[in-house]
Each structure stands twice: as C-alpha cells, then as structure tokens.
Amino acid sequence: MMRRSSPLLRRLVSRASEGRRSVTYMPRPGEGAPRTVTLIPGDGIGPLVTGAVRQVLEAMHAPVVFETYEVHGDMAAWPPEVIESIKRNKVCLKGGLATPVGGGVSSLNMQLRKELDLYASLVHCCNHPGLPTRHDNVDIVVIRENTEGEYSGLEHEVVPGVVESLKVITKFCSERIAKYAFEYAYLNNRKKVTAVHKANIMKLADGLFLESCREVAAKYPGIKYNEIIVDNCCMQLVSKPEQFDVMVTPNLYGNLVANTAAGIAGGTGVMPGGNVGQDHAVFEQGASAGNVGNEKLVVQKKANPVALLLSSAMMLRHLQFPSFADRLETAVKRVIAEGKYRTKDMGGSNTTQEVVDAVIAKLN
Structure with missing residues (x-):
C-alpha cells in the first residue's frame, strides 16, 4: 500500500513545491467561456502597450477575444460602432487617447x-518589491467620481475676456461614489476610507459631497472614516503616504491625488486602474498617461x-477569470522584483518587447 501511494504522494509534494493550488475558483456553468472585449489601441504609446497585453x-x-477599433483623440466624437461594441461586450481595454x-x-x-455612465475611476497605487521608492508601505486606492465636478465641461464666455466655468456636484453622484x-x-x-474635499472654501458644492460621504459612512461602522482638505492631502501624501488606505474624491481632486500617489509609489507607468459603471467597465493605465504623446518612446519602442x-x-x-489574473499579476511582479528588465521610467533601458518577453518567460 505504501509503495502504491508513494508516486501519488511525490506528485502532490512536487505540485506544492511549485506553488500550484489544486482549487482556486469554483465557477458557475458557462463562466469559463471566452469573453469578447473591445480593444482601443489609442494614440502615442497606446498601440505599443496594448500590443504587449495581447x-x-x-x-x-487567456479566454479573451478582442474586437479592435482605431480611435484617436483628435476625433470630434466616438464612432457609433465603437460605442455599440463596448455596450455589447460590457468590457473594454484602452490605450491612452491624446x-x-x-x-x-x-x-x-x-x-x-x-455615454457609458462610468461613474467610478479606480487607481491602485502601491509599492512593488524590487522597485525602490522614497516611501515604503504605500498601498493606496484612489476612487474618483468620474462624471461631474469641473469635468462637466460647462464653460462659456460671459463677455470678451471673462470666462465662466461651472462646477456641478449632485447628491445622487456623491452618494453613489461614496x-x-x-x-x-x-x-x-x-480598514479606512478618507474623503478628500475643499469644503472650507466651496461650502455648498464640496459640502454636499461631504454630507453624502458622512451619510454612507454611518452604514459601514466597521470601516474607519475621516476627511481631509485637498491641499493638506497633497502635503500628507508626499510626506506620510502610508497613513492612507482608500480615498474617495470629487472629479478634479481625484485626478491630482491619483497622479501624486502614483508618483510616490513608483510612477504612472506601473499603476493599474479602470473606470466602471453599473453595466460597463473600461480598463486603462491608472494614472494620467502623460507619456501618450512622447514620440521618443514610440520611436525607440521603450x-x-x-x-x-x-x-x-x-x-x-x-471577467471572473481569477486564476489567469493571478498568474499574470505574479509574472509581472516577478519581473519587477528581479530587476533585469525595466524601461527608462523604472531606472532601466529595456524596450517594451524585452519587458514583454521577460513577463512571458515568468508565466510558467
């Protein structure tokens, strides 16, 4: 009996030593079917990095099939067929648009x-082992209201030389982002949610945002809630970022806070993110893609x-493919930790393709 069970025991020990897990996820019937995702390569470096993902x-x-559409930031509007594709597929992967x-x-x-009511933007800013940064223990999730505030685009010239720009804050949008x-x-x-605001000056607009956050916070007694004025928030981010956990912000502040947090944790080139609504989700580089128009990176393919x-x-x-997600994430983090293959923004000199090849080698 012992001799018969030994080969099985050796196989189990071997699997355990390789870090494999026998059960990771129990899907509902049909969840393993390939999913179609809309792909928008975008401008500048967009085609390079979306090509890397492919x-x-x-x-x-991975059980993903892409529908690819060419869209560029200088277009006046989205082509109807692209919007229809995203609405049909529910999920989109996008490069930066100028x-x-x-x-x-x-x-x-x-x-x-x-158009898709992608009301929540999420950027995860955290340290990566092997990538040196000024601060350690940074693990911040910035959740930003994505549809109103200063980004409403309600601007007009009252008289020549005088422009009025309206900041719109509503109870409905503030409550749902909270x-x-x-x-x-x-x-x-x-463990903690921090609301970022400027209610000491914009008492009605940001005051309404804070009121909504407080009402929602009362329903989650197990999660600590606090508030911080946006200028103090930026100062605290660059001096003691480890104090923050989840941050919830109106639209404009979230853009500033997410990019600041990304810079602290290693740069915009390593921070993931996405935009999500009730029915659709668009995944893209988390913090602002400031290098979208960097022609040097495009020419050098770096x-x-x-x-x-x-x-x-x-x-x-x-998409409910957690095993594939874990495998991809682990491979990327191993490449970062090893430190042999890095692009210029991470302190190296490698090309996009060399980093991709290194990630693929770590998949097995």
Missing part, C-alpha cells in the same frame, strides 16, 4: 465616461507596459 494574454491562452489642450474638440475620454468606495473597502478588507498589464489582470478578475 502578446501576454495569447501566451497565457486630449487637446485649450481650444478644439472635447475630450473623448470624458465623452466615453458620460457607496462604491465603502463597498470596495468592505469587499477588499480595507514604453512601459507594466501599468496596462496590471490593468489587464484587473480586467481578467472582473
């Missing part, structure tokens, strides 16, 4: 968020694919 997902044999500064067409990013933040904290075993690869892991988890 290579890695193909190497993993947004004109000053006059010209309106931001396609804002158009998409409003609920999303606390629900996220609850489901992800987070754009950092890490942020979008980690966003793709978030996408796979959203």
